[in-house]
Amino acid sequence: MNKQVQSDLHILKQAQTLDAELYRILQELQQIAPEREQLKQELEAEKARLKDLDGALKKRQLAQKEKEGELAQKETHIKKLEGQLALVKTNKEYSAMQQEIASLKADNSLLEEDVIRIMDEIEACRDEVTKEQVRLKEREKDFSARELEVQKREKEWLDRKQQLLQQKEQSISTLAPDVKDLYLRIVEKKNGIALTPVKNNICSGCQIQLRAQVINEVMMQDIIVLCDNCGRMLYIED
Ligand SMILES: [Zn+2]
Numbered sequence: 001m002n003k004q005v006q007s008d009l010h011i012l013k014q015a016q017t018l019d020a021e022l023y024r025i026l027q028e029l030q031q032i033a034p035e036r037e038q039l040k041q042e043l044e045a046e047k048a049r050l051k052d053l054d055g056a057l058k059k060r061q062l063a064q065k066e067k068e069g070e071l072a073q074k075e076t077h078i079k080k081l082e083g084q085l086a087l088v089k090t091n092k093e094y095s096a097m098q099q100e101i102a103s104l105k106a107d108n109s110l111l112e113e114d115v116i117r118i119m120d121e122i123e124a125c126r127d128e129v130t131k132e133q134v135r136l137k138e139r140e141k142d143f144s145a146r147e148l149e150v151q152k153r154e155k156e157w158l159d160r161k162q163q164l165l166q167q168k169e170q171s172i173s174t175l176a177p178d179v180k181d182l183y184l185r186i187v188e189k190k191n192g193i194a195l196t197p198v199k200n201n202i203c204s205g206c207q208i209q210l211r212a213q214v215i216n217e218v219m220m221q222d223i224i225v226l227c228d229n230c231g232r233m234l235y236i237e238d
Pocket of ligand 1: 203204205207231232
């Protein structure tokens with residue numbers, strides 16, 4: 001048993017505990033940007049909904065104007081024809097003009113029905129727009145709260161990350177440079193886990209059955225032993 005290796009493993013275990021948490025935090029931090037993007041998109045979708053409803057309302061208002069214009073035009077035409085009725089000379093002309101007036105009036109009565117229908121639709125649209133505006137305001141409040149929550153969480157993680165990096169730096173500063181470098185290299189490559197216990201002759205890092213000789217070497221603690229399969233440092237759990 002090599003005292004130096006024993007002491008190194010002790011330090012490496014501390015570093016590994018810190019790195020495991022650090023890795024989790026880095027993972028969480030990576031989720032922050034997509035989470036923000038998601039919030040942004042959800043809010044945009046809400047805004048688009050209101051814009052659509054507003055567009056539908058405007059379209060109907062325009063249709064109402066058009067119908068009313070048409071109605072007024074026909075109304076004027078009817079008045080003009082009615083004024084001319086007294087001036088016509090023959091019965092034939094008179095009845096033709098009366099027929100034209102009757103036909104215009106029939107058109108107008110349909111137009112009036114259209115206008116009433118459109119006005120009903122406009123009222124329903126207005127209700128929907130108002131409801132959506134209220135809803136959007138509430139959603140915006142909700143989104144701000146969620147955004148604040150994300151911001152707070154991000155800050156907590158960044159603070160904790162800083163803390164862990166410092167503690168880790170301190171912890172591994174006493175290791176020999178080659179051991180330290182090896183550890184840092186494996187941590188980087190192996191998703192934050194460089195040192196892993198042997199349990200029931202199995203490497204906890206990759207779940208492979210270790211050879212008896214490897215297990216012996218790990219138990220001897222004369223050298224730092226790496227898993228043949230995943231390359232992580234091995235130790236026997238006390
Ligand atoms: Zn392994």
